[in-house]
Amino acid sequence: MLIVLAALAAATATAPVLIGQLGRPAFGLLALVPAGAFIWTVRGWIRGDFAPDAPPVGVDVPWMSATHLDITLRMDSLSALFSLIILGIGALILCYCWGYFDSSPKRLSVFGAQMIAFTMVMYGLVTADNLLLMYVFWELTSVLSFLLVGYYGERASSRRAAGQALMVTSLGGLAMLVGIILLGTTSGIWELSALAATGGPVPSAATGTAVVLILAGALSKSAVAPMHFWLPGAMAAPTPVSAYLHSAAMVKAGIYLVARLSPELNQIGAWHLVVIPAGLSTMLMAGWMALRQVDLKLILAYGTVSQLGFIIAVVGIGSPGALLAGLALTVAHALFKAALFMVVGTIDRTTGTRDIRELSGLGRNRPALVALAAAAAASMAGVPGTLGFVAKEATVSTLLDEPLLTGMPGKLLLSGVVAGSTLTVAYSLYFLHGAFATKSRAHATGGGTSPAVAKASPVIGPLWIPPALLAGGGVALGLVPAPVDVVAGAYAGAPAHLSLWHGWTLPLFISGIILSCGVLLHWQRHTVSRLHFSRPALGNAGLAYDAVVDTLRRVSLRITATTQRGSLPLNEAIILSTLVVLPLAMLVTGARTDIRMELWDSPVQGLVVLIVVVAAIAATVTDNRLSVLILVGMTGYGVAVIFALHGAPDLALTQLLVETVTVVVFVLVLRKLPASTENRGPEKDHTRLRAWLAVAVGLTVTVLGAFAMNARTSLPVSIHIPDLASRIGHGSNAVNVLLVDIRAWDTFGEISVLVVVATGVASLVYRTRSFSRVSRRPTLRTEAPGWLAAPVENAKARNRSFMMEVATRILFPSMITLSLYFFFAGHNAPGGGFAGGLVAALAFMLRYLAGGREELEEALPVDASRLLGTGLLLSAGAVVAPMLIGRPPLSSANADIGVPLIGTVHVVSPVVFDAGVYLIVVGLILHILRSLGAQLDIDEEQRRRRARERARRLARRKTVQASGDDNGDGPGRTSGGRATTGRKRG
Numbered sequence: 001m002l003i004v005l006a007a008l009a010a011a012t013a014t015a016p017v018l019i020g021q022l023g024r025p026a027f028g029l030l031a032l033v034p035a036g037a038f039i040w041t042v043r044g045w046i047r048g049d050f051a052p053d054a055p056p057v058g059v060d061v062p063w064m065s066a067t068h069l070d071i072t073l074r075m076d077s078l079s080a081l082f083s084l085i086i087l088g089i090g091a092l093i094l095c096y097c098w099g100y101f102d103s104s105p106k107r108l109s110v111f112g113a114q115m116i117a118f119t120m121v122m123y124g125l126v127t128a129d130n131l132l133l134m135y136v137f138w139e140l141t142s143v144l145s146f147l148l149v150g151y152y153g154e155r156a157s158s159r160r161a162a163g164q165a166l167m168v169t170s171l172g173g174l175a176m177l178v179g180i181i182l183l184g185t186t187s188g189i190w191e192l193s194a195l196a197a198t199g200g201p202v203p204s205a206a207t208g209t210a211v212v213l214i215l216a217g218a219l220s221k222s223a224v225a226p227m228h229f230w231l232p233g234a235m236a237a238p239t240p241v242s243a244y245l246h247s248a249a250m251v252k253a254g255i256y257l258v259a260r261l262s263p264e265l266n267q268i269g270a271w272h273l274v275v276i277p278a279g280l281s282t283m284l285m286a287g288w289m290a291l292r293q294v295d296l297k298l299i300l301a302y303g304t305v306s307q308l309g310f311i312i313a314v315v316g317i318g319s320p321g322a323l324l325a326g327l328a329l330t331v332a333h334a335l336f337k338a339a340l341f342m343v344v345g346t347i348d349r350t351t352g353t354r355d356i357r358e359l360s361g362l363g364r365n366r367p368a369l370v371a372l373a374a375a376a377a378a379s380m381a382g383v384p385g386t387l388g389f390v391a392k393e394a395t396v397s398t399l400l401d402e403p404l405l406t407g408m409p410g411k412l413l414l415s416g417v418v419a420g421s422t423l424t425v426a427y428s429l430y431f432l433h434g435a436f437a438t439k440s441r442a443h444a445t446g447g448g449t450s451p452a453v454a455k456a457s458p459v460i461g462p463l464w465i466p467p468a469l470l471a472g473g474g475v476a477l478g479l480v481p482a483p484v485d486v487v488a489g490a491y492a493g494a495p496a497h498l499s500l501w502h503g504w505t506l507p508l509f510i511s512g513i514i515l516s517c518g519v520l521l522h523w524q525r526h527t528v529s530r531l532h533f534s535r536p537a538l539g540n541a542g543l544a545y546d547a548v549v550d551t552l553r554r555v556s557l558r559i560t561a562t563t564q565r566g567s568l569p570l571n572e573a574i575i576l577s578t579l580v581v582l583p584l585a586m587l588v589t590g591a592r593t594d595i596r597m598e599l600w601d602s603p604v605q606g607l608v609v610l611i612v613v614v615a616a617i618a619a620t621v622t623d624n625r626l627s628v629l630i631l632v633g634m635t636g637y638g639v640a641v642i643f644a645l646h647g648a649p650d651l652a653l654t655q656l657l658v659e660t661v662t663v664v665v666f667v668l669v670l671r672k673l674p675a676s677t678e679n680r681g682p683e684k685d686h687t688r689l690r691a692w693l694a695v696a697v698g699l700t701v702t703v704l705g706a707f708a709m710n711a712r713t714s715l716p717v718s719i720h721i722p723d724l725a726s727r728i729g730h731g732s733n734a735v736n737v738l739l740v741d742i743r744a745w746d747t748f749g750e751i752s753v754l755v756v757v758a759t760g761v762a763s764l765v766y767r768t769r770s771f772s773r774v775s776r777r778p779t780l781r782t783e784a785p786g787w788l789a790a791p792v793e794n795a796k797a798r799n800r801s802f803m804m805e806v807a808t809r810i811l812f813p814s815m816i817t818l819s820l821y822f823f824f825a826g827h828n829a830p831g832g833g834f835a836g837g838l839v840a841a842l843a844f845m846l847r848y849l850a851g852g853r854e855e856l857e858e859a860l861p862v863d864a865s866r867l868l869g870t871g872l873l874l875s876a877g878a879v880v881a882p883m884l885i886g887r888p889p890l891s892s893a894n895a896d897i898g899v900p901l902i903g904t905v906h907v908v909s910p911v912v913f914d915a916g917v918y919l920i921v922v923g924l925i926l927h928i929l930r931s932l933g934a935q936l937d938i939d940e941e942q943r944r945r946r947a948r949e950r951a952r953r954l955a956r957r958k959t960v961q962a963s964g965d966d967n968g969d970g971p972g973r974t975s976g977g978r979a980t981t982g983r984k985r986g
Contacts, residue, residue, distance in 0.1 A: 258315050
């Protein structure tokens with residue numbers, strides 16, 4: 001299973017490159033990965049690996065055991081069944097993408113990666129045994145669904161649909177997370193296998209609440225009312241997304257969870273009270289709504305909601321017979337609904353429309369497409385000879401004899417299923433008629449063929465082969481349902497079996513009634529259409545969602561307007577006052593220890609502190625911004641000296657480099673700010689209050705720090721760090737080993753924040769960009785006069801300092817060499833990836849300050865975003881790589897390698913993580929230089945260019961006016977020489 005996940009992850013990583021190089025045919029290559037995993041799963045079934053009496057197939061990797069989150073994967077019969085659906089249909093959908101998209105439209109490469117990633121996380125979801133791990137995959141499906149549904153990001157409908165789907169499913173997921181934690185803390189069950197082994201938790205109020213919360217997540221993911229409205233809206237996605245996510249993948253997650261939990265949790269009273277009424281009402285409501293749609297995708301969307309409610313209600317019963325019937329319905333639904341969505345995509349692709357009012361005569365022009373759609377729709381309607389019929393008859397048979405639903409509940413459920421199935425037959429016929437029938441009355445001209453059909457393009461192979469395989473599979477498994485019986489029955493353990501013919505039985509008679517009533521409804525479709533309300537009788541869930549969101553937005557704006565007045569000083573004053581009052585109150589009212597402190601180890605430390613204090617006070621009373629920056633920089637350098645005096649060279653080096661980078665960045669920002677910070681007006685009156693508040697904060701932090709240092713009752717963990725650094729991290733520099741090995745999780749989070757910061761800075765500066773970024777890199781000449789590489793292109797560059805150029809030419813190679821030394825030596829000496837990256841960043845800053853943006857581009861002609869992404873990928877790879885060999889994440893290894901001319905080199909695996917840190921730091925500074933430096937230079941040049949152009953136009957206008965006066969043309973003359981007022985001058 002880990003190999004399958006790794007293969008899908010590798011396909012996700014390579015998909016953008018493959019699609020970018022090969023175009024649409026790359027989808028065929030990508031389909032080989034899920035197809036191979038599908039074949040592996042089928043072989044496992046043939047070998048009997050997933051049989052009920054077979055030993056469990058699983059992977060156990062300890063991860064965060066203290067938080068009950070370990071990487072535990074299990075492949076049993078239920079997981080294998082859903083894996084076959086996810087992998088098999090996923091491979092066919094990727095092949096369908098080959099023919100669906102025109103060529104290589106914008107973002108298609110990312111789309112392919114997202115589709116493969118969705119297959120990966122769905123596979124992880126159905127194989128995860130740990131409940132918290134399953135939740136991680138669960139939320140990843142919501143995020144990827146948001147990206148896929150919002151593929152057409154320039155359309156407001158796509159953005160709204162993506163946001164709505166993410167909001168609804170994420171809220172349900174959060175409720176499910178609370179339910180999982182509540183179930184785990186009250187019963188100690190954190191794994192699905194433990195739940196099955198114990199037979200379920202003891203019924204109680206806590207477990208009942210946990211069950212309801214978990215069901216909220218499952219039902220929202222499977223679009224069960226009242227959380228169904230997001231799925232029809234998600235039809236704004238490309239048809240391959242609808243065919244996969246809304247038939248075989250995302251919406252099946254809720255069904256999987258209900259099927260997994262129902263055998264053990266159906267004994268809890270809240271289970272049946274929630275699952276069965278919600279599923280049955282969804283089936284009836286959505287089936288009725290499907291009959292009023294005119295968009296083929298919306299007909300299938302509401303049909304999908306109806307079928308999902310049907311399956312949830314059946315699977316939620318939890319008995320062996322109900323599980324067998326429900327899982328058979330799940331397989332049938334995945335086959336026919338994916339095929340029908342692809343048929344709709346083919347119609348839309350060839351005719352340019354999905355509106356049934358614009359489709360007429362398509363059936364006689366595309367008979368093969370009609371046959372595919374008819375086979376799939378027949379399975380949806382439950383026509384004999386299809387898997388849909390076999391599954392529906394098994395459902396009716398189960399409901400007639402279900403011991404868990406005796407009396408009135410069983411009769412009501414059976415009546416609801418019959419009514420809902422009748423609606424299913426009706427909207428199946430409605431779909432076929434709307435898509436393929438010849439509507440002579442509506443399209444009298446052209447022999448009943450609509451213009452869209454008359455201009456339809458031919459259907460290419462990738463558009464009909466995948467739906468043909470799925471529709472054919474639905475018919476083949478209907479005639480020979482033994483494979484489904486084996487796969488589904490292995491988990492259900494039902495005494496009954498799936499079969500096409502059980503004799504002349506009551507379920508067969510009920511199936512005949514369902515088909516007859518459905519045909520009658522379609523025959524009287526015009527009468528039925530008049531029964532539809534202009535507004536839904538039970539209200540519109542989508543409008544209710546909009547009302548709730550709008551109310552929350554207005555309430556949040558009201559609260560924000562009340563608590564946030566838009567004054568930064570006021571907000572900071574509130575925060576800092578809280579920092580002073582609350583901790584001091586706890587300190588005064590609580591227990592305290594005595595304070596024992598030493599002012600300094602040597603008078604030199606006191607002298608440095610005095611300089612820092614004087615510089616800080618001077619910074620608060622200085623008006624010039626540059627002077628303030630220099631004084632603040634002095635405080636930072638003073639702290640670096642204190643670190644060095646205390647025997648912390650690594651901290652001193654890092655503080656020194658960070659302070660230098662900060663000063664340079666602030667200098668870049670100060671170019672756009674006034675030189676003076678002198679307060680004028682009412683702001684000056686608050687200076688004294690701010691000073692007192694600053695003093696209070698400083699004293700509070702000092703006092704709290706003193707008490708905190710003296711409150712320690714045991715030995716600090718820091719005394720063990722040097723030994724751990726040598727024994728675990730195989731290094732002598734405890735600080736660096738702590739960052740990249742022992743506490744590497746913290747570092748990984750921090751470098752992720754750096755990537756976000758870089759993205760935020762670039763987004764603020766390049767705020768006018770939409771999807772793609774046009775390169776602003778200047779075109780440089782090959783010859784490079786002077787001491788620097790970049791040519792002299794503008795007036796500002798022509799005025800650059802000769803001494804600065806010479807110094808840069810000398811210092812840059814030395815700084816890069818020093819940067820590499822810090823990087824490689826950091827594991828055993830002061831330095832590391834962070835310090836090395838800062839030195840390299842300072843070197844590039846020097847190139848920019850010496851020669852401007854052209855020199856920066858010559859120094860490193862690489863996109864900063866690529867550096868950030870590569871660095872984050874390296875660090876993430878260092879996190880994940882040990883897991884691929886069965887070790888905990890971030891496990892380290894070391895080796896001694898003989899290098900010619902150098903000797904034996906000691907290599908440690910955390911160097912890969914450190915390399916990621918190095919690249920991220922360089923990428924961050926490069927982003928800042930190109931945003932706050934080069935981009936502001938460009939803006940300034942454009943402003944000056946516009947000013948010069950205005951001056952030239954004004955000068956030309958004055959010249960023309962002056963020449964007209966010299967030629968005797970007064971202000972009363974026009975360009976044609978005719979007088980408008982007055983006489984011609986002599």
